[in-house]
Amino acid sequence: MALTYREYPEPGEEATLTGLRERKKQRTRDALVVAAHELFVTQGYETTTVDQIAEAVDVSQRTFFRYFANKEEVALFVQDMVERFYYEAVCARPAGEAPLECLRNTLDDIWDDVGAAVEEITPIDLHLKMCQVIEMTPALLAARLRHSLLLEEKLVQEMARRTGVDADKDPRPRVLVAAFTGVTLTASRQWSMRNDASLAMAREVTRDYLAQLGPALCADWTRQS
Amino acid sequence: MALTYREYPEPGEEATLTGLRERKKQRTRDALVVAAHELFVTQGYETTTVDQIAEAVDVSQRTFFRYFANKEEVALFVQDMVERFYYEAVCARPAGEAPLECLRNTLDDIWDDVGAAVEEITPIDLHLKMCQVIEMTPALLAARLRHSLLLEEKLVQEMARRTGVDADKDPRPRVLVAAFTGVTLTASRQWSMRNDASLAMAREVTRDYLAQLGPALCADWTRQS
DNA sequence: AGGATAATGACAGCGACTGACAATTGACAA
DNA sequence: TTGTCAATTGTCAGTCGCTGTCATTATCCT
Numbered sequence A, B: 001m002a003l004t005y006r007e008y009p010e011p012g013e014e015a016t017l018t019g020l021r022e023r024k025k026q027r028t029r030d031a032l033v034v035a036a037h038e039l040f041v042t043q044g045y046e047t048t049t050v051d052q053i054a055e056a057v058d059v060s061q062r063t064f065f066r067y068f069a070n071k072e073e074v075a076l077f078v079q080d081m082v083e084r085f086y087y088e089a090v091c092a093r094p095a096g097e098a099p100l101e102c103l104r105n106t107l108d109d110i111w112d113d114v115g116a117a118v119e120e121i122t123p124i125d126l127h128l129k130m131c132q133v134i135e136m137t138p139a140l141l142a143a144r145l146r147h148s149l150l151l152e153e154k155l156v157q158e159m160a161r162r163t164g165v166d167a168d169k170d171p172r173p174r175v176l177v178a179a180f181t182g183v184t185l186t187a188s189r190q191w192s193m194r195n196d197a198s199l200a201m202a203r204e205v206t207r208d209y210l211a212q213l214g215p216a217l218c219a220d221w222t223r224q225s
Numbered sequence C: 001a002g003g004a005t006a007a008t009g010a011c012a013g014c015g016a017c018t019g020a021c022a023a024t025t026g027a028c029a030a
Numbered sequence D: 001t002t003g004t005c006a007a008t009t010g011t012c013a014g015t016c017g018c019t020g021t022c023a024t025t026a027t028c029c030t
Helices: A021-045 A050-056 A062-068 A071-075 A077-091 A099-119 A124-137 A136-161 A170-191 A199-211 A213-215 B020-043 B051-055 B059-069 B071-075 B079-092 B098-118 B126-134 B138-163 B172-193 B199-211 B215-216
Strands: none
Touching: A021 A050, A021 A062, A021 A071, A021 A124, A021 B079, A050 A062, A050 B079, A062 B059, A071 A077, A071 A124, A071 B215, A077 A124, A077 A136, A077 A199, A077 B020, A099 A124, A099 A136, A099 A170, A099 A199, A124 A136, A124 A170, A124 B071, A136 A170, A136 B098, A136 B138, A170 A199, A170 B172, A170 B215, A213 B172, A213 B215, B020 B051, B020 B059, B020 B071, B020 B079, B020 B126, B020 B215, B051 B059, B071 B138, B079 B126, B079 B138, B098 B126, B098 B138, B126 B138, B126 B215, B172 B199, B172 B215, B199 B215
């Protein structure tokens, strides 16, 4: 069970589109993603078989499994792309920012670019509906949380690097990132369960939730925040 | 895919040990748990088949699936028991405490009782090794995170109830619980990866991590905390 | 003791996934 | 252009997780 996606920009390896072969592979993979998402959204994840997905793109089931290690992977493909996107945006931040600011500001900044990146693979509407399917489907939700944990570890390393602390001695990088991603996940979960979900809405909800991090830890909730 | 365990104390339904039938079922179930955990610990989760577990307890594979909805469930059985244990301890707390204090103090208080509760089913050593297997095995880690999310939602409701706020309007209960469980999960993860893991150690690591919640959110990490 | 009820075993079947091998297709040099 | 090599794909067989069904066995209750 690969934890990273094969076929995708390894660090240092450009996504070379040269050659008919490469282009054909990209097209097949994207077609599989879109076809799978459409099936998942219309008839549900569990009730969709891999054979159906393969048939929709007219490849063999075996070929499907050469592109995606398992059925979950094709379902989480776009979300994972967004996560990689976020991580790289964090790494590209100026050095001056405080850790929490860095994580939060990055999130606030990338939404438009995320939308563009998603559109290159699948219609945004489909992606939004797919987000709901992920939240609704236990197996997908579980896989999503595990993927988030992988991102978390990478963010921990980056925060430690930025601040010059040792993540193995000082718990603060882990604590910060854990709290941050915990709140972010909850926000995205609450967001996707709304029926008026949109990218703009995601930005707002996430911002609101993160703004409550300080007040929520406070002892006294009697005053309205 | 059941999200709760069948056969187990539903609210209001006592775990009646009356009757030979009930006792026999409990024994079979516990035997399955112990046999499964021993196999998982010695030869790994993925490489252990359900047939092997069933054979070790001398029941049919079909019977195994009458006790556990899937292979994951038997692996997470004890951890889930601990989570239920924690939740009920939270609900039994005095009303005066502030939300974060309540969650933290409960955690600090229950470790001994948790140990006793675990011992009733499986040797603690086995459970500790099983915790490591869970962290190491992608499928189990994913399932564990999803189960934690279920607990999270229950804790949100309880925190909202205690403080008299509406969890659908006020984001603070969700934000607090998300940050708290995020940090707690990270702590338990770091703990279980140590090779000197013990229950006492778990208490310490978790306490340390939670104590860093405030400082970690702080802008300035230049001073050693 | 005996009938109702619950637990189990045996079996057949589906879907996810994998290894192996043969067939096809694009890349590249002669 | 053509022939060779390597990458991609399809086919097939097989394992494992999991489920429905039905006959069999074991407990419960009067």
